[in-house]
Amino acid sequence: MRNKIFKIGGRVLLISCLLLSFSCKKLLDVSPEDAVEAKNNYRNINDANAAVIGIYGQLQTIADRYMVLNELRGDLVSPTINADRYLREISEHNVSADNPWADPKPFYKIIMNCNDALANFKIMLRDAKFRQEEYNQRYADIIAVRAWLYLQVGIHWGNVPYVTDPLASIDDLKDSSKFPKVSFNDLLDKLIASMQGIYLDGYTSTTATGSNSNSLLTTVDGYSTGLMFINKRCLLGDLNLWRGNYTDASTQYRYVTEQGYRNDQGAGNISFWQYKATYSNFNIVYNIGSDEQSLKDDNTDVAGWRSIFGSTAQGTDISAEWIWTMPFDKNFAPTNPFIDLFSNQGGRYLLTASQFAMDKWNSETQANGFPYDARGKLSVRTVNGKPVIMKPLYLYLNGPNFTALNPLQKQGRWLLYRTATLNLHFAEAACRDNYLDVAYALTNAGVIQVFSGIFPTRAVVGTGRNVPTDATNIMITHRPAPYDLDARYGDVPSYRGPWNRQIGTRSRANLNWLPTSLINNAPNAGGDQIGLENAIIQEDAEELAFEGQRWGDLLRVSLHRNDMSFIAEAVYQKLLRDGNPNASTAKAKLLSKDGVYLPFKM
Template identity: 25%
Template sequence: MRKNFKITIITCLLSLIAAPFLTSCSDFFEPEQEHAVNKDDRYKSLFDIQTGVLGAYSKLRNVAEQTIILGDLRADLLQVSENYDADLSELDKVTVTKGNRFVDSRGFYDIIRNCNDMIANMDGVMKKDAAFTEVVRDAHKAEMITLRSWAYLQLIRMYKEVPVTNHELDQVYEGEEIYEMYDRSRMLNWLAERMNWAIQQESLNYSNFEGTLWRKQFVNRKNLLGEIALELGAYGDAVNLFIDTIVNFGGGQNNSDLKCEGFTGDDWEETWSTSTSNYSEKLSYIPFRKSNKQQNDLEMYFSSKGKGKYLLRPTDRVIELWKAQVRKDGSLGDLKRGLGGSFTSSEFDADKKVYIDPEVSKYQFDKKPFESDAQVTIYTASDVHLMLAEALNRNGEHRRALGVVNNNADNVTGIDKSAGIRGRVGLENIDLLKFTGLDKATQLDSMLVIEDVIVRERALELAFQGRRWYDLMRVARRRNDPDFLAKRVAEQLGDEGEALRQRLRNSDNWYLPFDMYANQGN
């Protein structure tokens, strides 16, 4: 039976200050100078390994806003405001060049190098510290493999092929830049193999300090493997992994905090404020603590207040989707996830029926701009449930999949009070005939229609979390239908979107240009 290691951390290890995700080093794989020390001085004890794990995870802060902007600005959820710059305009038009600052992948490779360094040097610590046993070593190694796998998964979605390196920091610093290029298929299968080993190892549960929930700052192993399985089309495996995550990681069959039950008041909104919310559906998240001088740039991009430059705004398309949702009482409007939840606006043009200068508010910036802790989520309970629905549907379990989206009447996870994604925010169930506009159920292709429902629900629920572009890629690739992505991305532009639609019908244009030796910032 697997156990959790509870390890007490007595110093504030994650008060590490994150640097911007752009660096000025001329060598793609070159580490930061602070790491260029003798590895024997870095790793002497279990405590050094613990420090290294948390230090590696602190690197996630360097790619947080990059991940969100790349995932939603190229899709149909974000668009540039009138204050846009050239790099953002390229993303908005999906015409990205190598010089674009968001193309720089070195933040992800910084994570990978740190993980490689930890993995390569753990055996030596076993000889120096009796507390660092083989079982403890494998638990920490699994954590680094998981974090590294998450970084590689992001990269292989961003670029058509990417270099894979197993070198640790010292080796790379000495100029030994040996790597192999992996395409999507090879990468996903390699990640699945490594993660299948990782989920069998003991999990880490570092003790809390300063109110921080450490287990939720680690990338969830089984959920990551489930996401990889979903990408590979191993739908039965994905279903089992997602249910296991919801039930067991969440706290048990009937006590899981990942069960997606109903909300009252501002509970849905509060899940996006701090890690100590009364009700939290966070599964894995990246913390930013302003008290420790950790500040991301999302407020600068989204807010018009304080130091905000208001560079990006929600698209009219996603706002209209929220407005069109029907509540259980028959009234219109997604009142929890739309206005006041995911976006805000101080003015409404009654003639044009549009909100004036809408702002992304999902991260609670409008309440305490530049003061609150702006958490960036990696996985939420609703994200896991919707991936579960997607896997169920493709596994032939259409009714159960729709139940996860609607009201979970079939109780897929076996958890009491699991209300379903729409049910928990007070929205009516999706009727497939009404959704498609067809007259007869015999005309329905249930699998494809339910998949369309899930894709739309993910937009409504997960807007501004950096998931949309990759959702569209995954489904378009699965259907062998590039227009599935092209149509949705281009239609927000109206008549002007036809050229973009034609370009995106070629899947080669879905990927960012990769430059191994980018020298941006010099």
Template identity: 45%
Template sequence: MGALLLPSCKKVFDVTTESTLAGEQTYRNVYDADAAVLGVYGKLLKLARPYVLLNELRADLMSPTANADLYLQQLSNQNVTVDNPYIDPAPFYEVILNCNDVMKNFDIMLAEKKMKQDEYNERYADVASVRTWVYLQLGIHFSKDTKGIIGIPYVTDPLATIQDVKDETKYRWLPFQQLLAELIKTMESLPTLEMYNSAASLMTTVDQYRTEKFFIMKKVLLGDLYLWNAAYDPSSYNKAATAYRQIISYYDDKGNDNTKKNYYKLIGAPDPASGNQLAVQYVRYRESDINALYDSNTEGWRSMFSRGKISYDQQFDWEWIWHMSFSSSFEPKNPFIDLFSNINGSYLVKPSQQAMDNWNSQTQYNGFPFDARGNFTYRTIAGQPVIMKYLYYYMDGKTFVPTINTNTRTGEWWLYRAASVWQHFGEAANRDGYPKLGYAIVNQGIKTTYTPPNASSNVTNIQQTFLPAPYDFDARSGDNPQFRAIYRDMAGLRGRASLPSRPLVGDSTIAVEDMLTDESALELAYEGQRWSDLLRVSIRRHDPTYIAARVGAKLRKDGAGNAAAAEAKLTAGEFYLPFKWK
């Protein structure tokens, strides 16, 4: 299998828009099908740059630098013109058309018995999910074309070229709510929502990169679709939480106790001496020493962005659910070094002052007046704040000296991890009538939150939620009698960051939702979540000021002259980018 697949990898990743072979030449067997799947992901990698820019620069945590061109400034300032190259929908539709073509040919292969049913199920569902994810991104950012048509083109036929997409007789225009309904219907009808079987031929190593988490996690995507749809149909909150819970609990019945309690569980650091948990922590007996913070490629919270690059790394897998690797051998090249780095890069965007203030307004348990996640998410290099989450494979995290040849430009596109799934699960649980569970997730975890004050040492009837599925969690850890439940070390988002709980004030549902959104800014900054989080809450509350106020605050702190105009535009509900074919 390796001998058949690997020689074709250069070809399937380095695909030009119009270069396609006839089906009889490329869809002969399952290895050709694998090459087609990898080709889809090769095209998907080209969306990494617009994905991060549209979801972060448009929101409140990222700002353009003095090196940024007019068009990047437009994204930040909410005054985007139709000629802005960063909003060109064509690259998104190239992926979609590729998916449509592959799905059509997979149907033919199955009918002609060139693939077994289980081989077809996995590959067809994977490609369909990629198409769904791309459509979700289009729906989040685009809604009206320059002719005033509401919605985006929804194309499911294998059209030959992007030019064909411009023929409006070949598809429907769907507004966001209708688009969500179509996407949910697609996902619910897939032949499988499971990941590739560990024995599948696509579970391999390509250019020294493990492919295990290279492929989209379908249930997380389905959860996101339900979470968006819940603004229109509140019953979808429970559906979203159910989908997310299946990911959170994926390892609950697999492997030994270490596997069950660690995978996707947001664990803290029960033994600080180990220094190898994915938590903000300090060397034992030096907790009051600011220099004792675990800060390396293999220890502490920031190590999740620098470990596990090539060889198997168990703790990397505890956190990461979907990430894609840029190779030194295949196109496209990693765009993030040029985007973020001020060493051999163009340094075009940086953390906003608002983002830095968010981290610096926190106080850790040990009294240090900052959130250490901020120290790991950005660094000051040569007097300039530099976003670092995408640069730890490129440069040393302490000396900032590049550790790889600048022409190599390997790296990662971070997409889904345990923290993002828990954050969205908490959002759904809170709106489904369980704000205490949402509070536990954002703060200190289930065990602490569900332990009453002055509780006895007998934990039989505490430290668990006693809620119906999917909200039933057991986090008991006690002796006499002894309990060691799977969720006992789940520390919560702030607990894992060594931060105390936030006080609950006012309406619990609204307050917890605000906490979750605020915590997302601290935990998930620059991972492509921010605009979506703010927009989703604004739509849910019918309150455009929710997103408008935060973007306006960023622009004012950045000294942007149009802060008032940008805030007014968003307050009027003008969230979407103009849709125009170049």
């Protein structure tokens, strides 16, 4: 067994410094050339915490890679004139052998460190250096990180080696006889099995966190560490969604959406709006209501949809939307990589929104009649005459006219998973499970509107709802779990179900509802499943653009349909509308199932 833990260089990773229960200087004293004997570093619970924290810190080093592979390979992001040939290759799906973005080793290096930590945790347990419960908690933390990394590897490289034992060197993976590749579906089965055997719950009363350990949950310098860990149930739901286990996926998603309800303990509001797209949080709003220029898209917007990405608050509103996010601090390494990728102030401005992305937002109509989806105007802004992707930059470009008040202070967040992601994946699973009306409600109109008997009456977002005087029976009682969503809202007697405020991401964005022809209110009968799934993936694009979800959304649907034309056409349209002469070549490649994966070279 390998007896050396991962190396931590002289530059301290932010997450490590924030979460360590002992001095950061301990890490600063380790040089990049040194390795530390495991027996001297897995002595007690603090050392086990340090292993968890160090691995999470390493995730930040692949943030730019995560964004490039998951967004630039898709249809919403294009390279600017400043981009080099390697980024252009990724966008055009014509990757050369030396392309650094297509190298799987950065993912596998962290996976190998996960394997080392897990092996040493077992030794600690054997030697009674921590209790069984403490072992189970930290074991679960590392298993979840490894599963997430392997999911990313499978999404982008397809058939890959699956290694769970510690290795002396990552170069050992080059021996295919010892480490044969497994198919993506086999990989998913292994990841689901590994996740099913761990502690899945680790929540505080008001926020979700992937860590089960109270010693890892704190607030340091304004950063809530509870949002820095993978939510294990969201991850298990996603793994099942990828594998086609739709009821299992929905079960996990439903559990997370109702977490606040279980933990409310009489607080009043948490039960109704946490982890659901509700009318009380993050709506597209206007200062006046009838004037397009009154859209809250400036720095005064502290309550609307844009504040999801630009608010510096760490309070309950942000915790109601964000489930997993990591901070980049101006005082710690690594430097926020998104500034170089997206900003034309203080950055290299390598990537921007595709014309195809803008066309998607401009194809919508809002409930107030404006011919666009306002989320586009809040996601992409014109800065210095250029279109700039703003979601990852709102904490950096926060001066007048969205200029960097101090270009050298490159703070920001890595936005990984939030309420909208959870609800849209829940909708996709429900649609695939043929509960189209549930999927429609989650995406578009809200459970109470679809199942109250007054559908399709539409209320104006944020001004109240058109609900019956006595709505105590509004519950999807004729649906089996996990689709029996309780949206009861009545006063005789008084009762509020946990879903009564949920309105869906489209209504939250103040958009017109999707056509009712997409659904049939009878369970497992009728409706347009493919049409509704298309609409959900379109909504994914407009709500979750530039958050690292896009390539996975396109690929997953293509694989489930066994029709690669879905993803091929999306990329073709991006390249075509950007005037790229390689559009047809890219489309032809992506029509093959093998063509959607990067070449796996170690």
